[in-house]
Amino acid sequence: DIVLTQSPGTLSLSPGERATLSCRTSQHINSMYLGWYQQKPGQAPRLLIYGASNRATGIPDRFTGSGSGSGRDFTLTISRLEPEDFAVYYCQQYSASLWTFGQGTKVEIK
Amino acid sequence: EVQLVQSGAEVRKPGESLRISCQGSGYKFPSHWIGWVRQMPGKGLEWMGIVFSGDSDTRYSPSFQGQVTFSVDKSISTAYLQWSSLKASDTAMYYCARVAAGRNDPFDIWGQGTMVTVSS
Numbered sequence: 001d002i003v004l005t006q007s008p009g010t011l012s013l014s015p016g017e018r019a020t021l022s023c024r025t026s027q028h029i030n031s032m033y034l035g036w037y038q039q040k041p042g043q044a045p046r047l048l049i050y051g052a053s054n055r056a057t058g059i060p061d062r063f064t065g066s067g068s069g070s071g072r073d074f075t076l077t078i079s080r081l082e083p084e085d086f087a088v089y090y091c092q093q094y095s096a097s098l099w100t101f102g103q104g105t106k107v108e109i110k
Numbered sequence: 111e112v113q114l115v116q117s118g119a120e121v122r123k124p125g126e127s128l129r130i131s132c133q134g135s136g137y138k139f140p141s142h143w144i145g146w147v148r149q150m151p152g153k154g155l156e157w158m159g160i161v162f163s164g165d166s167d168t169r170y171s172p173s174f175q176g177q178v179t180f181s182v183d184k185s186i187s188t189a190y191l192q193w194s195s196l197k198a199s200d201t202a203m204y205y206c207a208r209v210a211a212g213r214n215d216p217f218d219i220w221g222q223g224t225m226v227t228v229s230s
Binding site: 001032033035037039044045046047050056088090092094095097098099100101102103104 | 145147154155156157160169171172205207209210214215216217218220221222223
């Protein structure tokens, strides 16, 4: 299985600050097959980013996804945190026959 | 509106069977894969597997192979997740989600979740 490791586990920031979330895969994947989801308490997850850098429908442009050339390191950046952005974020790979999620990064209000 | 609507919360005893459902609407149901995701209390998301709504082709995570069964009734645009003998460790929120297009695409639409509680 491809293991996804997210860091940090928790990010404590203030509204207006920039958030940088990392997702590292245990083996190279094509960036087409990396997505990011947001989950707020009591809600289902929501797709934010697909194909490493494409925003899903209705996702504001303060959310940016990127990948390094290694095919193992991916980043989700939230340029200026809004109050509604405090949530848990998961990366997911859907490249292999078995898909996997990272363990999540919680973005909390400092 | 494209949506997935899941069946309501369930409470069962260990050893009992259970089937929960996920009904799609607003899109061509047989053309998409449906995935199942487990979230244990206070924990992260776990990919259980996917089932193709057109022909019931399935892919199970090894962690869930033999523990659950996916099925589909495309005549009523509904996917199912089934247990034959529940354990206390099956207590979790279960989400269904639509795979966006082909088999290797993200989950673009999610159901609201079904909470399953297994307790004696």
